[in-house]
Structure formats: C-alpha cells, structure tokens
Amino acid sequence: MTSTSVAKEQIPALKALHGTFSITVLSSVGTFGRATRSGVQATVVGVTDLGRQRFQWREMLSQAWFLITVTAIPGVLMAVPFGVVVSAQVGNVVHQLGANSLIGAAGGLGVIKQGAPLATGLLLGGAGAAAIAADLGARTIREEIDALRVMGINPVQRLVVPRLAAMLIVAPLLNILIIFVGVLSGYIVAIGALDVTPGSYWQSFGAFASAADVWVSIAKSIVFGYLVVVIACQRGLEAKGGPRGVADGVNAAVILSVVAIVVVNVVITQLVALFLPVRVV
Template sequence: MAQVTRATSSPSHLRIVRKNFSDTIASSLRTFGRSVDIARESTVGAVTDIARREFQWREAILQSWRLVTVTALPAILIAVPFGVIVSVQVGNLIHNLGADSLLGATGGLGVIKQGAPLATGFLLGGAGASAIAADLGARTIREEIDALNTMGISPIHRLVIPRLAAMMIVAPLLNILIVFVGIVSGYAVAVGGQHVTPGSYWATFGSFTTVTDVWVSVIKALIFGYLVVVIACQRGLEAKGGPRGVADAVNAAVVLSVVCIAIVNLGVTQITEMFIPTRLV
C-alpha cells in the first residue's frame, strides 16, 4: 500500500513542479511583453508629443529635479571610494610591473568605460526606480490611474513620458558627475599615496582615453536609464493589493533593474570592444 502511495505521489509532485515552472515562464513572458509595449508607446508618444507641442516640459523638469535630489549626493559618495579603490588596486599591480606612469590611463579608462556607467545604472536602479515605482504604485492603489483612463487621459502620456524624459536628462549628467569625481579622487590617491607624478598621470590619461570612450559611457548610461524607467513604470502601474503591493512593486523594480543592467552591460561591452577597441598608442 505504501509503495502504491509513493508511486502515485511522485508523478503528482512532478506535475506540480512542471506546472509552476511553466506558469512562471509564461508570466515572465507576459510581463516582458507589457514592458515592451510601455517602452514602445512611451517612446513613440514622446516623439509625437514634442512634434505636436503637447509635451509636458514642466512635469519633466519637476521629475528631473526629484531624481537629482535622490541621486546626486549618493553619486558623489559612490564615486569617491570607487575612484580610490580602482587607483589602489590597479596601482599596486602596475607598480609590480614597473609601469607606474600608466596609472592615469588604466584608472581613467576603468572609471569611464565601466565604473561610471555601472554606478549610474545601479544608482538609478536603486534610488530612481524605487522613487518612480512608489509614486506610480501609490497612484495605482488610490485608483488615480483608473480615474485617468475613465476621463480619457492616457497614463502613458500623463505620467510615464515625463519620467522617461527626466531619466534621459539625469542619466548622462549623473554619469559625467561620477566620471569627474572618480577620476579626481583616483588622481589624488595616485599622486598623494602612490607617488605618481601629476604630469605622467595626465599624459597617459590623455594618450589612451579618447572622446569616443566618453560617448560610449554616456550612451551606456542612457540605455541603463531607459531600462530603469520602463521597468519602474511598468511595476508601478501594475501594483495591486494596497500598501503591500506598492512595496512589492518597488522591490521588484529595483531587483529587475539591477539584473537587467548587469546583463545589458555585458552585451554592450562585448559589442563596443569588437567595434571600438581600446586605443593602445
């Protein structure tokens, strides 16, 4: 009797696991599809609103200021230790190789090509995504989104597009800020702690770093900001279940943003290294 029970329960457990797995995959694909719809509608809507002179510049500027207030100071606090760590770790390796003069090039390239875009993306994915998801999620559970739809007002045009524009404004500025602070802090450590001459630091930095590297860094920050705002808006607009639902939307927005940024950064880095390799002379 016990053998019959075990024989019948094992396939049942397998069916449950298989069903849960398939349901999770299907739900993830549907969520991805809704995110793509929001991205497409908001991008096309932003262009049409600008062309029709219906773009909400005031709301976009207000959202930009809100993003700046929650990300500017953390960006500086992240950039300083990041520049110091890169300078110390890379400086020790270069010192063992007897190439101290190359510290400016390696430290600067590390901050510009990888450190600043990733720090910008993670910061926007943490502070920015949580702020956007919390705002839209609170509006959703208060039924403000349903009220807008009832009045014939598109939530995408009224709420999502200004936040998308704000993120596209703040992301490159935040990236440049992190680049500047990171390079300056790395320079201070290299000159003050590792006895690198200022002239050789800036000479090698200028020899190996190009304007293209800066543009690639800015474009990566724009891509990361775009992903963050789409994910945050999608989770916020679909929040349900009261305050607990808002908290779940915020957590999901932050986690998904960080994961997507890490995956996309890997792909973008591979593509840029294939077509725009680092200059060696």
C-alpha cells in the same frame, strides 16, 4: 517499498514542479512583453507630443529635479571610493610590474568605461526606480489612474512620458559627474600614495582614453536610465492589493532594474570591445 513505487509517488510532485516552472516562465515572458510595449508606447507618445508642442515640460522638469536631488550626492559619495579603490588596486599591481606610468590609463578607463555607467544605473535603479514605482503604484491603488482613463487622459502621456524624459536627461549628467569625481579621486590617490607624477598620470590617461570611450559611457547610462524608468513605470501602473502591492511593486522594480542593467552592460561591453578595442594614440 520498491523503486517503481517510489517513482510513481514522485510523479505528482514532478508534475507540480513542472507546472510551477512553466507558470513562472510564462509570467516572466508576459512581464517582459508588457514592459517592452509600455516602453515603445511611451517613446512614440513622447516624440508625438514634442512634434505637436504639447509635451509636459513642467512635469518633466519637476521629475528631473527630484531625480537630481536623490542621486547627485550619493553619486559623488559612490564615485570617490570607487576611484580610490580602482587606483589603489590597479596601482599596486602595476607598481609591482614597474609600470607606474600606466596607472592613469588603467584607473581612468576603469572609471569611464565601467564604473561610471554602472554606478549611474545602480543609483537610478535604486533611488529612481523606487520613487517612480512608489508614486505610480500609490496612484494606481487610489484609482487615480482609472480616473484619468475615465476623463479621457492617457496615463502614459500624462505620467510616464515626463518621467522617461527626465530620466534620459539626468542619466548622462549623473554619469559625467561620476566620471569627473572618480577620475579626480583616483588621480589624488595616485600622486599622493603611489608616487606617480602628475604628468605621467595624465599622459598615460590621454594616450589610452579617447572621446569614443566617454560617448560610449554616456550612451550606456542613457540605456540604463531608459530600462529603469520603463520597468519602474510598468511595475507601478500594475500595482494592486493595497499598500502591500505597492511595496511589492517597488521591490520588483529595483530588483528587475539591477538585473537588467547588469545583463545589458555585459552585452554592450562585449560589443564595444569587438568594434572599439583599446588603442594607444
């Protein structure tokens, strides 16, 4: 068999592969567009409801409490080993360089600028996104969403906006909790295992860390929470195909949330490093 005939036989397979790739790209762009439109619509409706004093406060508080119950304890359990690992790993390197006084700065900044917002986003993207997507997906396949539309009730106003507001409230609170626990656990390891004096730890921490770092960390957690709730609501409201469709929607919501958080974190980190470099006070 000649090379020309082999190439001719591969043409249909290449066309099929190209067609599958094109469909995947178009589907991804369409999903991104629908999620963006859903996020913008929910934001506009939420601001409008606040102005007209018809915001769903009870639903928002219920969702916020639920998010706190499913993320607070895992957040603490996640912050403790993270603070310990950062202090231990950075402390060993710094100790070899003879600069033990910088352990507080390195460990504290690591927790504040990267560990806390990422841990917050991953927790909300795991537990929060799964719960929201499962709830809305189950409502969708039971045709409750269609029933709301028939009765003239906007599902975005009734279901999406309270969850969006709850997520934006819980995200910074969880981020602050993880910062506190992470820095405290790193401090305990530094003075207990690395022979760092408490004064030098907090002095170096205060010399390098600033209020701007904390605000950036909180802002990142809010952005991550916004991404999580928009993706979860969009996947839940588009669920179809029965229980299997709900499961697929939950799985897609968690995966897309984690990927979006990682990508956006890289972008924000580069922008912050460009405009707010670390400085010694």
